[in-house]
Amino acid sequence: MVRRYTDSRFGTRSQGETLTEEESRLLTDYMYHVSAAKASGELCLKYIFKFGAFPRAPLFHSASEWKVPTTFIYGFEDWMNYEGAQEARKDMKVPCEIIRVPQGGHFVFIDNPSGFHSAVLYACRKFLRPDPDNESLPEGLTSA
Template sequence: MILVGHSLGGYLAANYALRYPEHVQHLVLVCPAGVPKAPEDWERRWLGDKWSVRGQMFKVFMWGWEKGFTPGGLIRALGPWGQNLVYKYVANRFSHHGEGLSQREIDAFKEYFYSIAALPGSGEYALRHLLAPGAWAHAPLEERLHELRVPVTFIYGKHDWMRPEYAVRLCERLRAERSPSAPNDLSVEIIEDAGHFVFLDQPELFDKALTNVVRPYLTSDRERRQAAAYVAAGTDVHVAAEAMVAAQGSGQVAATATALQQAPTATSWGFAASGVTEHMPVTPDDAGGGTNPSPTSGPGKGKKG
């Protein structure tokens, strides 16, 4: 199977592939948690002045984390204020990247996220056993993924708080140990104008990045050609319905249409002995072979925050 995991699910998917590599054809880690080793001074960076308000809040947070308190537990304890907290977070979070979700979509996500948080806790109590505060893994993937012989692809939003440069660094190290075993193996896809929920911020670009990973495993040449043509085709920007209605009402339809044509892009990073090299977008001519396009001669540009 092709195993895809997002955020903490990416960390869990990687652990599954490490334990059962015979079950996994290709591992796709989308904005995964737990990739880098925690810097030795990460607590000092977060704490700052230990007597400041931030420093005292950090100490309370650390204490709560070690005692097993969770974000879900806090939301449940706050009652109706917890619901308001979730609603404000969702409304703020999904209006920053891409063109934003429609109000109907945002309302649905408010209910979805709160419904999850409001239920009695279960798996959330395992968090502190997997991650330290700051989402640093107790067993980081960069120290363990060299054991994996399954092809792996990373996908990030450019504005993801899970920083893609750690995946770039990891893939560089893995390339020094072994050659890629499949198309898109040891590659990092960075999607413009997207954050941690890249599949919501830029759904079509994410779909195309995933299709590009899947297409070498399709069973027929026809399916591979269709997948390659889809990946190479123009991309529609994800635009909330309200944005188009507002543009029509204000006479800005032409300007909005121009903005739609300026679609964000996905950047594919491959790795060579000299460092990181940028790959050109896939074209239909690549349909049968299932290989990455030829790299340009540009220097390493993969470290994007």
């Protein structure tokens, strides 16, 4: 059952690169063990989300209190709307960037791993360099 889920979600119907057979097997094993375990980090999801995957306390409401620079990363085909992050950014007192990665859905790190890694490395360099304004966005990524 888990294998059918990972094949359908991350196989031929994936937004970006299709997983190799080995990657698919590893992901299936991971999903199985996360689901079969008596307790895991995945259990927190029932406390974070209401029925239908709606957040109980949306981050949007607390973003103005955040004290660290923040980068939101979305896939171009993500079902989550990046415009919510744009609204949250308006009230934030810390630097905030929104990056959209092509050929990626909600699991952009699986759909387009190289694009996701580029976005993460860009975000880290931008906030760790002495002159972050001279850091340009990698090719293919879009700032929102």
